[in-house]
Amino acid sequence: MNSIRVFAPATVSNVSCGFDVLGFAMDGPGDEVQLTLTSDQEIKIRSILPASVKLPMSVEKNTAGVAVKSLLSAIGSKQGVDIELAKNLPLGSGMGSSGASAAAALVAINELLGNPLSRNELIPHAMEAERIACGSAHADNVAPSILGGFVLVREYDPLDVISIPIKAKLWCSLVHPHIELKTKDSRKVLKPQILLTDAVKQTGNIAALMIGLMKPDSDLISKSLQDAIAEPWRAKFIPGFDEIKKVAAAHGALGSGISGSGPSIYALSETKVIAQKVGDQIQAIFRKNKINSEVYVSAISDQGAH
Ligand code: HSE
Numbered sequence: 110m111n112s113i114r115v116f117a118p119a120t121v122s123n124v125s126c127g128f129d130v131l132g133f134a135m136d137g138p139g140d141e142v143q144l145t146l147t148s149d150q151e152i153k154i155r156s157i158l159p160a161s162v163k164l165p166m167s168v169e170k171n172t173a174g175v176a177v178k179s180l181l182s183a184i185g186s187k188q189g190v191d192i193e194l195a196k197n198l199p200l201g202s203g204m205g206s207s208g209a210s211a212a213a214a215l216v217a218i219n220e221l222l223g224n225p226l227s228r229n230e231l232i233p234h235a236m237e238a239e240r241i242a243c244g245s246a247h248a249d250n251v252a253p254s255i256l257g258g259f260v261l262v263r264e265y266d267p268l269d270v271i272s273i274p275i276k277a278k279l280w281c282s283l284v285h286p287h288i289e290l291k292t293k294d295s296r297k298v299l300k301p302q303i304l305l306t307d308a309v310k311q312t313g314n315i316a317a318l319m320i321g322l323m324k325p326d327s328d329l330i331s332k333s334l335q336d337a338i339a340e341p342w343r344a345k346f347i348p349g350f351d352e353i354k355k356v357a358a359a360h361g362a363l364g365s366g367i368s369g370s371g372p373s374i375y376a377l378s379e380t381k382v383i384a385q386k387v388g389d390q391i392q393a394i395f396r397k398n399k400i401n402s403e404v405y406v407s408a409i410s411d412q413g414a415h
Contacts, residue, residue: 119135119205176237207250208254215255357391
């Protein structure tokens with residue numbers, strides 16, 4: 110085999126209380142890459158579709174290119190590779206777009222080389238891509254896009270990523286308003302120091318969310334989906350944010366918040382029917398604010414890039 114096509118899913122990161130440490134994978138949408146081994150020693154981005162997507166073709170600046178380069182250099186390989194990218198996820202959306210391209214490219218190159226690295230060992234290479242795209246090497250999008258499921262980044266140095274054995278059957282409504290918000294900008298508004306009282310709230314909620322997901326306990330999940338450290342500063346980027354949260358709860362969502370660094374909104378619900386309804390209601394609020402949006406409804410997917 111010298112060519113392979115890999116799909117990597119969109120992800121919801123932070124999940125309210127887990128800034129930079131929690132994320133989960135959707136079934137779809139996602140990015141796709143076609144990787145082909147070549148006989149020269151170069152990595153090339155051959156094409157990015159659709160043509161309207163403005164992404165760098167340079168390997169050093171494109172997340173798929175950066176990730177593949179990082180992996181090949183780590184294993185001491187001079188293998189040549191052609192990369193074709195089908196960029197389905199919108200840029201600056203909070204849906205893990207930059208991470209999905211890197212995740213797909215890494216799973217593809219690893220497979221073509223006979224899987225020299227484990228899935229977990231791919232994550233640091235995807236983080237290098239995030240560093241280039243967002244100015245910060247966070248793992249809470251790339252880890253679930255590579256591994257699937259619900260993940261916790263317990264520690265960054267050294268990296269320790271844990272797949273959470275969740276028992277709760279949850280459906281996610283992911284609503285993407287047509288506003289672009291760069292992660293770099295969305296991180297600039299955060300405070301480098303947080304209040305002790307906020308740290309106490311956040312740790313309590315994240316621990317309770319883990320218990321709620323594993324028991325499962327819907328009330329506990331619902332109570333824990335709160336964010337004291339990022340959402341209060343980022344909410345201003347999202348028109349109608351307070352109303353969105355109220356409406357999501359009123360229509361049966363267990364909780365809702367900003368997906369990743371925004372502007373997309375995620376909500377978690379116990380059934381697909383509720384998730385669809387909640388997604389439609391969030392969309393209606395964006396519409397009221399004269400903003401078009403898409404609604405995606407998906408279970409938390411066990412499947413990472415494939
Ligand atoms: N945890 C990151 C942030 C995710 O909130 O900035 C970026 O999508």
